[in-house]
Structures are given as structure tokens and as C-alpha cells.
Amino acid sequence: MLPNSSSDNVAVAGNQTPAGNWSPQQQTARMLALCEAQMEAATQDSDAAVDTLINSFSDLMNLARELNAESAHSHGDTQTIKFASEEEMKQRYQKLMRQVNNAIIAFQFYDKLSQRLGHVRYSLSTLALFVCDRMNSQKPEHWDKLVSTLGRLYRTAEERAIFDSIAGTLAITPNSEKPKPISQTAAPEGSIELF
């Protein structure tokens, strides 16, 4: 966590004007805190997906071992295998498919991780250019514009939730256009809507 940049530390800044303790350095720290929060959340989600993958593969390996052991026991007696385990085979197939489906869902983490890190990368490079431009970075209204522009990058439900929770601390001028919180109306993961 960046020093003096957590959302707790900057929570009161939303209602402050440039006449308060606003400074380009504080604002930069807040923007970096937002990027850090996005990266942390993306990494945590990816860790959870990898755990699911490990569990799925572990279960698949166990099933494969069980099948191998039973086939060795039957000594090639295919009739025994067929009649003793038809129902069991069905259950095993269903279990196997459940694990495959879980793995397919978890595998999609990479796509989402790439997208989320891409947004953070773009935010950081835009911020770097912005703070190097002294004319821009000294004007609060230009910061508002930057926050608004970068806010449009974060479009997944998770990204929006993080952005919305920090966005209040990023608005500077009294008339600044507050980013619209959309996470409450955002569709949840896996949702399907036919038009």
C-alpha cells in the first residue's frame, strides 16, 4: 500500500476544494492507490481461479486413478466392469463433467486478468504523462477530466466496484462531474440476457 494513499486516509478528500490540502502529489498518490487496488483485486481473483483449476485437475487425476485400479482388478473381464458399474459410471461421468466445466470457467481468468492489467497499464502511462506536464497537473479541473477519462476504462463489474469506492476521493472541484457508479446495475458474471 502506498504511504498516505489508502482510501481511509483520503476518504474526506471528496468534498475538499483546491483551497484545502489538495496537491498534485496527493492526487497522484490517490490515482496510484486506485491502480494498486485494481491490480490487487485482479491478482486475488486469479489466485482463486488457479485454486479451482488445481482442485479440478486433482479430482480428474483421482478419477483416472480409480478407473485404472478397477480395470486392473477386473483382469480383462469386461462383463464385470459393464454390469457392476453402469450406474456408478454414469455418476463418475457427471462428476468428471462438473470438474471439466469448473475448469473451463476458471481457465477464463487469464483473459480477464490480461484485460484488467491492460487497463491499469494504460492508467499508469496516462498518469505518468499527465504529471510530467506541469501546466496540466497543477490545475484541479484537469485532474477531474483525467479521472473521468480513466474511469471509463474500468468496465467490468469488479473494476467498477473498486473505482466507485475510490472515485469519491478523486473528485476535486465542487462542480466536477462525479463518475457515475454503475456497479449496482452491472450484470453479474456469467449472467445471460436475451433481447
Added chain:
Amino acid sequence: MPSVILAVDDSASMRQMVRFTLESAGYEVVQAADGVEALDYAKAGNADLVLTDVNMPRMDGITLVRELRNLNNYKGIPILVLTTEAGQDTKMQGKQAGATGWIVKPFNPEQLLATINRVL
């Protein structure tokens, strides 16, 4: 003859997951890495359903839907959008462009197949 599904996504891993899911259910899958590639295929051949991502280089998914709806042989076929985009605004853009439905990633294989069966 199996139904042909055109799967459009710039992520190779996503295309693999979609292909694996659809082929295991008996569909034939044609892949495209962006809207331009998908449109090229669509102009030359027919698909029974299109499944497209939104954020892609060269041509995004919303533009692709709009372009496909301008082609005579794609006016009536189902076009499903499969995306991480969860906001109502983008979804409305997709609807207005002519999409049949909106699926938020990550997809559940069983639910994806059930939806495809429903709209085909």
C-alpha cells in the same frame, strides 16, 4: 450437418475454451481473432450463429454486430455477445446494433450451450 458457429475473440485462450465447449456438443466452430477477420469470413461463408467478444483490435464486437446485420445472409441469424463488459450502457449499444443476447464472462459451459440451443 452440424450447425456452424463463428466464434470471435482476440484472446486465443478464450477461443479455445469456446471451441472446446461447442465442439463437445457437436457444433462446428470457425474462429476469428477480431471483427475484421470475422466479417471477412461472414462475407465469404455462412454461419448459423455468431458468438462475439466486444473489446477487440481493428474492429470491436458492437461494430461487427452492426456490420453483420447489414449483410443479407446475417440479418436473421442469432448473434450473441460474450464479454466482460457488464455495464448497462454497453449492453444497450449491443442491443441497438442488433445483438440477440448478452453473456457476461466467464461463461458457464452448460448455460452457454442451453442458450445457444434456445436461439438456434
